[in-house]
Structure formats: structure tokens, C-alpha cells
Amino acid sequence: MNWLQRPASDTQITHGRRLWLYIIGVLILAFLIIPTLIVIPMSFSQSQYLEFPPRVWGVRWYENYFNSIEWMTATWVSIKAAFWTVLVTTPIATMAAYGLYVSNIRAARFIFVLLITPMMVPVVLIAIGVFFAYTRLSLNNTMVGLVLAHSVLALPMALIVISAGLRSYDMNQERVARSLGASRLKAFLVVTLPQIRFSVVTGALLAFIVSFDEVIVALFISGGDMSTITRSMFLALRDQIDPTIASISTVMILITTVVFLLAQVLGKSKNRES
């Protein structure tokens, strides 16, 4: 029996009858993936205009990127900000997730929703609000201000992931540890945390991506020497299409993919569902 005649589901619909679905599915997936990836080969085109496939291969635009002080400073700012955001967001999100999960107060649900609001409020509104506040506090164009804003933006994602991890964890283990003589804190550190560590790490990695990719708030509150790579890219895009951006994009795709795959691998070794 060739593959097309084999049943695709328990209701005995064959693969052959589903062929149209498979073709459409693959086409849409291609629509999703190709633009994301097409930048990569295009960035290696040596000519002045980006072409696919490049007539001449070269690293001209990478040289442009790595030799430019502005671009490299901006990249470094983004990486540092993302790094600090992870350090700030992860423990705060973990504490909040655990505290809300365990405290059993009815208000816990309300507080949880409140902590998710940074994801729900239109980002531009947050951006101008923070900009307005930072102007008065002289926090614009500072790393502290940037990290603070990004941490709040990353919090909901980390909170959701870590809370999900707690929900699928058996709280009885912590109770047993306490019955055996461990205080709440000790039980959490020695028994619970090692077992939810995959959710915590995933939350941390997502916080990194949120900060690294963030454009709008950075557009307002970071500038000059403190400009993030995304801000600089956006401004450059509005003026003209600088092919250097293709090489920057490729580097960003690389960084994001690595972080994302890390999160996938770590997430999969704990659960079976992604």
C-alpha cells in the first residue's frame, strides 16, 4: 500500500484525500519561514543592492557592520540590556509565581492579571508614559532606565511560563520535604526549584528575547550612546534601506534562534508537550 492510500486518522480518511490540506499547509509554512530566512543569504551579497541569489558572494555588509562604532555600540547595549533584564526579571517572576500559587488568597487571581497588564496595554502607550516619567527622573538614555522598562515588559511572559511549570509540578513533594524537617524556604530551594528549573530557565530565555527584540519603548527612552540595536535599525529603515541591516538582521536571527532552540531543548527534556 503506498503512502497515499494509508489512513491518516482513526476515521480512516486516507492521506490521499488529505493531499490538498498537506499542500496548503506546507505552502503557508513556507510563507512563514522563507522571509525570515531569506535575509540570511541576501546579506552575503557583495553588490550594492541586495539580491537573491547573490550574484557575487561576499561579506561586505558584515564588514560594514562590525567596523561601525555606532552599530557595534548599539549591539552591545542591546545584549547588556537583555542580560540585565534576565537577571532582574527571573527571580522577581519566580517569587511572584510561587507566592501567588501558594498563598491561596482570592486576590491572587486579580494580582496575577494585574501583573500580566504590560502585555495587554498597547506598547506605544507604555512607551510614551515611561518616556514622560523618565524625562522627569532623568532616566532617559540610561541603562538603568532601559533595563527597568524591559524587565516590566518581560515579566508577564516569564510569569506565565513559570506559573505553568508550577501547576504541573506535584506540590506534595514540597509538603513531604517539610514533613521531614525542611522549612518552607529550604524545601523550595532543595526540592521544588530543581524540579521547576526548566520552566524558570525557559522564562529567563524568553525574557532575554523580549528585551533583545524590543523596539518601541527603546525608540523613546534609549538614544545616543545608549541606543539599542533595534532602535538604530528602525531609524535607519525609516530613512533608507541600508543593506548593512541585512547583516545585522542575520546576526539577530542567529542569536534569537540559538536562545530559542535552547529553550526548546530544555523544555522538552522535562515535558513531552511543547
Added chain:
Amino acid sequence: MGQENALPISIRGVTKTYGEVFALDDVDLDIHSGEFLTLLGPSGSGKTTLLMVLAGFTRPDSGSVSFGDQEVVRMPPHKRDVGMVFQNYALFPHMNVAANIGFPLKLRGIPKDEIRSQVENALTVVQLEGYGDRGVEQLSGGQMQRVALARAIVFKPRILLMDEPLSALDKKLRERMQIELRHLHEQLGMTTVYVTHDQREALTMSDRIAVINDGRLMQLDKPRAIYDHPANPFVANFIGESTLLPVEQHNGVATWDGVPLKLSERDHGVGPLLMLRPERLVFMPKGDDPHFNRFNGTVTEVVYQGESFLVYVRLSGGEEVAVRSVSQHRSLEAAPDIGDSIVLGLHRDETVLVSEA
């Protein structure tokens, strides 16, 4: 059973409400030092809540709990020094068997060599010598149960709490473990509080049973006493099978069908309900026997159940009772047919009255 390795437990006026619902309603209970006491009841009866109060995971609204002389109701769980076994074992998956068992010892600052030898001892007690190096995922259900047990007793607690530890095991294994747990209790001597909804299990293992329903203590007594003399209809129905027949009172004497009931000289209970247990009813031959109470009826159903069979009889007043007989060749042959008129007999010593509530 040594007194040094066990503590009595005193529970006074413990109440726990969740909104309008009373999970525990003013419970008073005294557990003797070193005894094996079972908290028996249906789901939602409050038995697990009471256990959690003893462990310190549930804080009651009011009341007092003492271990020996010490008031513990306000003490956090990690200071109570009780061993606990949960229904789903809750073994730490990121530690191997030895690390799991050694965990409480490590917390108490016991040196490493001491820990190793005590862990080995504990493994021997639960008959799992040499399993120390295994990972938790390599164990069967029964083995996990033993490791959980070893972990709970390794630090020699004087009270052991168990929350339906055998309910996840299959029947044969469960029955074997019941006997083993009983032996373990006799060997170690600690006060054990055991929670289950399985009345057979309670009857098998306990020194005393506390029957709990709706957050209240229904009866506290030895297994045989509870079975023979239930204090109220709930206990009568929950433990074993029974049919409760209302009986009339004429001049303070209980009568059935106009005839006064013959009762035992010893304790026969008081109350308006007569308890009929299927295995205590017999088929009466013709003639009058001074020791038996008689009930007339018609056979409605005969059900073969393997080791025993049931005969359902509708009595003259319309009530239905069941008679259980052991499936031996003779009794099977003599079994009545559907529609037969029949007389059932209950020996005076087995005639028990149950009060309303």
C-alpha cells in the same frame, strides 16, 4: 510496644471550615501511645483534613492538638517530627533511593557515615536491601511505597501519619502490604494514624477505628466492636453490609411483626432499628427454636458471587433483605428457588439494635 518510641495524640475541639462547609466540626479524639488508629470514612468526610491538621499542613479554625504533653497546633510542619506517607508516594525524582531516604537525616545534621548505615537499616526494614543506588523511575509501585515508608521512619519519628498509602496498588499487592504494614507497626511501635476509605482495610489493620463522616466522629472503637455494635445507621451501612429495619416498641419491648424480639443477655444495643447482616441470617427449618428470631418472606432473587451467594428475600412487611451463604456444595444444593416462601432466622446473640443517629 515501647513507650519511649511513641507518643499519644490528643485532639480537642478541632474545627475547620471552608466558607459555609464544615470540613471538621468540633472533633475530640484521643489516640493512645503506640496504637494503630485508622480514620475511616467516605470521600469528603474530613478524614484527610484531620490528618493534615495533625501534620501541620492545614491550620484549623480553632482547637488544640497535643503530641504527648506538647501543644503542637500552632507549630509549623517541619518542626513536628512526624513521619508522613502520601497517597502518591511523592518521592523526589531528582534524587536516588538512598538520597531520598537520607534526606531527613541530612536535614538533622547527622554525619555522612551515620546516614549511610541508617539508610541501609531502613531499607532492610522495608525489605529493599541494596536498592539504595537505584533511581526513583526504576521502581515499581510497591517498591516506591516501601521507599516512601523507609524515608518516613528512618529518623525514628514517634508518630507516623499515612494518607491512603495503598490505594494506588492492585488488590493482591494491597492485601499483602496491609499485613506488612501491620508487622512493621508491631516491630517499630510508633503511634500510627492511618487514613482510608476502605473498610476492609481498616478492619484488617487497626487497633481502633475512628469512623468519620461530615467532619464529625461517628464512632471510635475496636474493629470487632464497631462491626458488631455500630453506634448509628451510618456506621452500620458503611462497615460491612446491612439492612436496617425499623422495629416497633410495645411497652418498652422491641417487637417485630407483633412478636417480641429475643435478645442477648449481653450488650445488644439500643434503638429503633434492627440490623440484619447478610452473613448472620440463616434459613430456618420448620419448628420453633427458642434462640432464633424469625422472619417470614418470599425469595425474589438468587445471585451467585463465587465464594458466596446471595438470596434476596422480601419480608412480610415489604422490606427486602439479603442472606449471604458460603458456596459449599451442600448449601448450594439446599438454596431456595425464586418465589419460595421462606423463614429466615437470626440468633439472639447476633440481634443488634442501632440507634437513630
Added chain:
Amino acid sequence: MATSITTARNAEALRRDERRERLLLFGLSLPALVMVLLVILVPVGWLFWLSLFNDEGVLSTYNYSRMLESKSYVRIFKTTFKVSFLTTLICVLIGYPLAYFLSQLSKRWVTIGLIAVLLPFWTSLLVRTYAWLVVLQRKGLVNEWGMEFGWWETPLRLVHNLNGTLIGMVHIMLPFLVLPLYGSMRSIDVDYLKAAANLGATPTKSFWFVFFPLSLPGLFAGITVVFVLCLGFFVTPAVLGGGKVIMVSMKIETLIDLFFNFGTASALGVVLLVLTLAVLFIAHKLLSLDRVLGSGGGA
């Protein structure tokens, strides 16, 4: 009795213990709360306050009435709704088949399929927007190949207009629709479909009468998320719209960046926020209803 005095006394102490423990645990969430309060709630509240003052600093609804009267603002809102609606529609048309496709794959292929959806999801939207800019421009990939294969003669105008914006936004928003929808589809018990087949339903009927209704909760969740995100969207229309597609968020940015006009910008922002919350609220009502209907009717 002495014991009843003890137990009554304990009630007070126990209640205090309980409250203390709860507050302690609840307090763990305090840092997060403080952060969100300081960075989101206070500034946004401040902005709202600002929006109530006109240019002279007098309390008035000037900023809001200007929005309703001025034609350009009305047009901006119209554009925003139009783009959001079209994007959501196209996402549903493309996204539903994709989600269905993914839900019917075997375990091996699902992983690959999901990575294909998640990878763009996590790639910076700036990078993706840029990619579309490059691909859709006059000398870009699409036009190059289209003309080479003779599909059209003059380069199509695919960027710096509504078309380019829609294409880019659909690409960004698609995963937001597909993921909840896929989740919802995956959780549909195959037994329902088997029962339908057993009762005589053709695959098509089985799909429309059993599968589709059961997938609606996920679909509505996805639609809500996509629509709300589109309302506030900034980067993609700014880059791909070429100045011809002006959404509310872009106007806000311009007002601050060029004119430092916090009054009007705040008012716009507040309206945007209210619209977002309104959509979320309506969806919440619909979703809860549908979840009940979906499970009640399908079971």
C-alpha cells in the same frame, strides 16, 4: 471546662498565624507588583490625567473633542480598524487551514511544523518587517521573479502602501492565531469524530458539525489576540506603509517625537487603551459563553 477556654483562645492565635503566613507568601509577589505599578500603572495614569488638560493647562475635554471633530483623526481611527480587521480576516483564512494541518500531523512531523511556526514568532519583528521590505520592493525578489517568469510586466507596488502593510502584518500575526487555535484543535477528543463517523457523517459533515464548533474557543481566542495586537501595532505599518498607512500608534509617536504634544498623544493613547480593553471585555464575555456552549453542545 478548661479545655474550651484553651480552644477558644487558640482560634484567635490560629487566625493570626494563618493571616501572617498568607501575607508572607503574598508578599513574594510584591517586587513584581511594585515594578508594574511604577512603570506601567503610574505613568499611564499620569498620561490619562494629562489628557484632560488643554494647551493652556485648563481642565477640559479639548483633546478628546478634537479627535472626534478633526477629519484626520477620524481617518486614522478608520485606517486602524480597517487594517486590523483585514489582517485578522486574512489570518483566519490562512491560519485555520494551517492549524488544522498541524493538528492532524503525527508526532514526528508536528515538532517540525511547530518549529516552523515558532521560529518566525520569536524572530525580531523588526527583522521580519525588514525582510518583507526587501522582498516586496520594486527591485525586490517578488517583482524580479514575477517579471522573469512573465507573470506581470511592470513592477507591482507591494510596499509603502496598504498591501505591503497587510502582508507584513499577516506574517507577524499569523502565529498568534495559529498557536491558540492549534492548542484548541489538539485537545478535541478524537472519540467525537469517531462517534460522528459511526453515526453516518461523511468526513465533510463530521468536520463542519463536530470539529469546527469544538475548535471555536481557540479560534476566538486567536482572533481576539490578533485584533488587539493589530490595534496597537506600530513597527510594521511604519516601515511598510511608507507614510500612507497611518495607524493610531504611529500618530502618537509622531505627536511626541515631532511636537512633544503630550496632551493629544495621551488622549489618543487613552482611547486606544479603552478600545483594547473593550475588545478584550467583549471577547471575554463571548469566550466564556462559547466555552460553555462548545463543551455543552459537543459533549
